[in-house]
Amino acid sequence: MTIGIAVTGAAGRMGREVLAAVDDHDDCDVAFAVNREPDGESVEGVSLEPAETFATLLAESEPDVVIDFTGPESALEYAQACVDTGVAFVTGTTGFDDDERATLEAASDEIPVLHAPNFARGVQALVNVVGDAVQQLEGYDVELVETHHNAKRDAPSGTANRLLEEIEANGDFAGRKHGREGFDPREDGEIGVHVLRAGNVTGEHEIVIADNHEEVRLTHRAEDRGVFAAGAVDAAAWIAGAKAGWYDFADVIDE
Numbered sequence: 001m002t003i004g005i006a007v008t009g010a011a012g013r014m015g016r017e018v019l020a021a022v023d024d025h026d027d028c029d030v031a032f033a034v035n036r037e038p039d040g041e042s043v044e045g046v047s048l049e050p051a052e053t054f055a056t057l058l059a060e061s062e063p064d065v066v067i068d069f070t071g072p073e074s075a076l077e078y079a080q081a082c083v084d085t086g087v088a089f090v091t092g093t094t095g096f097d098d099d100e101r102a103t104l105e106a107a108s109d110e111i112p113v114l115h116a117p118n119f120a121r122g123v124q125a126l127v128n129v130v131g132d133a134v135q136q137l138e139g140y141d142v143e144l145v146e147t148h149h150n151a152k153r154d155a156p157s158g159t160a161n162r163l164l165e166e167i168e169a170n171g172d173f174a175g176r177k178h179g180r181e182g183f184d185p186r187e188d189g190e191i192g193v194h195v196l197r198a199g200n201v202t203g204e205h206e207i208v209i210a211d212n213h214e215e216v217r218l219t220h221r222a223e224d225r226g227v228f229a230a231g232a233v234d235a236a237a238w239i240a241g242a243k244a245g246w247y248d249f250a251d252v253i254d255e
């Protein structure tokens, strides 16, 4: 059975990669693709439709899954349209505030929703090991540095926030410290968080754990956005036919 996939934000950095990754996947086909102002544009041979036609296209072409990499506001609009039509929703969009996140989670009462701030398998491995490292090195200083391209809007990255949650769940920390300047020495137990935005960096995350005349660095570096897109399409193939619920990329990898 072929899995029909609709793609939002299809002219964006990630949307383009997702269309290519769907094309590469043996079991998946593009149902349709939308972008805010497509201007007659085609990507990977798929002509892009205006975002305002999304709900109509969804009802007409009945895809199995929508893959979304846009922004928090539009992701929630697309999720609502999926609820209205009973279509599964996979989103890699980051930067949701607490209310937006709760709205997205509420959609999973009605349809399958999978949200992952990072669809790279290496990042999932990093999420899996960082808690152990912090536990084994109790009392060591922990700092996180992330670097992305100069057009990224949200900071820290969704991945950084996910890693920070994992670190905080595995140690007794005093809170996050975003950047430093002036006379501002490190306080015991704080987690330093540092955000770099430069050039065309695809995405780097590094956790530094140091004390006792030693230093451990856990680093993930994405070399190409194709890694995120391939993971998102694997997630879409996995979630097609799943029951309503809240899923993350670990569910896909663990299976």
Ligand SMILES: NC(=O)C1=CN([C@@H]2O[C@H](COP(=O)(O)OP(=O)(O)OC[C@H]3O[C@@H](n4cnc5c(N)ncnc54)[C@H](OP(=O)(O)O)[C@@H]3O)[C@@H](O)[C@H]2O)C=CC1
Binding pocket: 008, 009, 010, 011, 012, 013, 014, 015, 035, 036, 037, 051, 069, 070, 071, 073, 074, 091, 092, 093, 094, 095, 116, 117, 118, 119, 120, 154, 158, 228
């Ligand atoms: N989970 C993961 O593995 C990854 C997640 N991301 C996340 O994906 C998201 C997109 O990143 P990226 O592709 O680099 O961003 P881009 O800005 O390149 O693309 C976003 C696309 O979404 C469209 N869009 C934005 N707002 C709306 C809206 N309100 N209605 C309709 N369309 C909209 C944009 O259209 P327009 O051009 O008209 O603004 C654009 O085509 C970000 O949140 C990013 O953090 C990125 C990489 C990997």
Ligand SMILES: O=C(O)C1=N[C@H](C(=O)O)C[C@H](O)C1
Binding pocket: 094, 117, 118, 148, 149, 152, 153, 156, 157, 158, 159, 160, 202, 203, 204
């Ligand atoms: O905006 C990006 O580019 C990326 N965003 C994601 C995030 O916020 O964690 C994932 C990846 O690092 C690239």
